[in-house]
Amino acid sequence: MELVAGCYEQVLFGFAVRPEANASGDRKKWNPVADFTHHAHTASLSAVAVNSRFVVTGSKDETIHIYDMKKKIDHGALVHHNGTITCLKFFGNRHLISGAEDGLICVWDAKKWDCLKSIRAHKGHVTFLSIHPSGKLALSVGTDKTLRTWNLVEGRSAFIKNIKQNAHIVEWSPKGEKYVVVILNKIDIYQLDTASVSGTITNEKRVSSVTFLSESVLAVTGDEEVVRFFDCESLVCLCEFKAHENRIKDMSSFEIPEHQVIVTASSDGFIKMWKLQQDKKVPPSLLCEVNTNARLTCLGVWLDRVTDAKESPPLTTEPSLVTEEEQFKTNKKESGSVVQEEERQSGPSVKKGGLAGDGRNKPMKGNSLMSTKKRKMVKMLEKKKRKKKKMSVVQ
Numbered sequence: 190m191e192l193v194a195g196c197y198e199q200v201l202f203g204f205a206v207r208p209e210a211n212a213s214g215d216r217k218k219w220n221p222v223a224d225f226t227h228h229a230h231t232a233s234l235s236a237v238a239v240n241s242r243f244v245v246t247g248s249k250d251e252t253i254h255i256y257d258m259k260k261k262i263d264h265g266a267l268v269h270h271n272g273t274i275t276c277l278k279f280f281g282n283r284h285l286i287s288g289a290e291d292g293l294i295c296v297w298d299a300k301k302w303d304c305l306k307s308i309r310a311h312k313g314h315v316t317f318l319s320i321h322p323s324g325k326l327a328l329s330v331g332t333d334k335t336l337r338t339w340n341l342v343e344g345r346s347a348f349i350k351n352i353k354q355n356a357h358i359v360e361w362s363p364k365g366e367k368y369v370v371v372i373l374n375k376i377d378i379y380q381l382d383t384a385s386v387s388g389t390i391t392n393e394k395r396v397s398s399v400t401f402l403s404e405s406v407l408a409v410t411g412d413e414e415v416v417r418f419f420d421c422e423s424l425v426c427l428c429e430f431k432a433h434e435n436r437i438k439d440m441s442s443f444e445i446p447e448h449q450v451i452v453t454a455s456s457d458g459f460i461k462m463w464k465l466q467q468d469k470k471v472p473p474s475l476l477c478e479v480n481t482n483a484r485l486t487c488l489g490v491w492l493d494r495v496t497d498a499k500e501s502p503p504l505t506t507e508p509s510l511v512t513e514e515e516q517f518k519t520n521k522k523e524s525g526s527v528v529q530e531e532e533r534q535s536g537p538s539v540k541k542g543g544l545a546g547d548g549r550n551k552p553m554k555g556n557s558l559m560s561t562k563k564r565k566m567v568k569m570l571e572k573k574k575r576k577k578k579k580m581s582v583v584q
Contacts, residue, residue, distance in 0.1 A: 191493070204221040235274055292315060310337060316332060316358075322361065323365060330358070439487050
């Protein structure tokens, strides 16, 4: 297991965590050990995602960097976006979806690292996205005050909902029967079957991260030191506990054979692992902690699972996030007409033909893998050109 965290100081930290039996042998002690630091970005890190092989990071430098966790080496950069990378999500080991302040959602082949699809998703920034457990749907929110549903099988927009305010988080539940939309300190719980709000949870401060611990229990952190567990049915706070000395920036949860674990990362520099109790009314116990001495911004957990046939299943056994690239080509006309129809019905919408008709899914310079050195050289050349232009204008 590896805890990975990005920070304002442009570094990705990796800490290997392995349980060790204590002296008496009756209890396991968890020890995080510094494994690597990856300094590939030229600005603060804003998002991180993991699959069985890679860790990807997004940054304010508008790039996505890929780190090979098996070989512990830089695997290159993706440079398609023109804006801060705001969200990154893997679906299985085949696809990565990225969102950015340029309003685009991009679908990437996580083997060849080609950009399969570039969607003009929001008129403003894309602030967050979440993939349904089936891989057939995705939700996104942006600064155009809309919640958008995407049909990932056909590569087109499915539904647009005006939510009157800018949401900054959207998250599916583990079974995909409900989802939450976060606006400042309020969390609206939607039921999939009715697409309507069944209840609203109000946190004391602006929410920074949410994660479902089960289909009915939601963990919430905000711009404060506290983590709270809420019941999604009764909307009651089951318990709260002080996790850090400063505001919590991100949180993740996972299950291992012994127990369920949540991990928190804070501006105080600490990453902490917590063991959850069966009764969620009981606060979790601290398993281990590590101080990075940095201002953390994002968090991921890489689980070194045995990956044989499961790592790359055939299309027939894995719900398709995006079918083959040819599927997108055949859906160009259809997706354009669907968007236009929704434009008339729902007000704010994607531009005409935005899903396939804006030309962004054509092969273009900078939408595939680029080495770190090459990217830095390109940036240096661009800066020199800009300086020359400024000098000529002054003269």
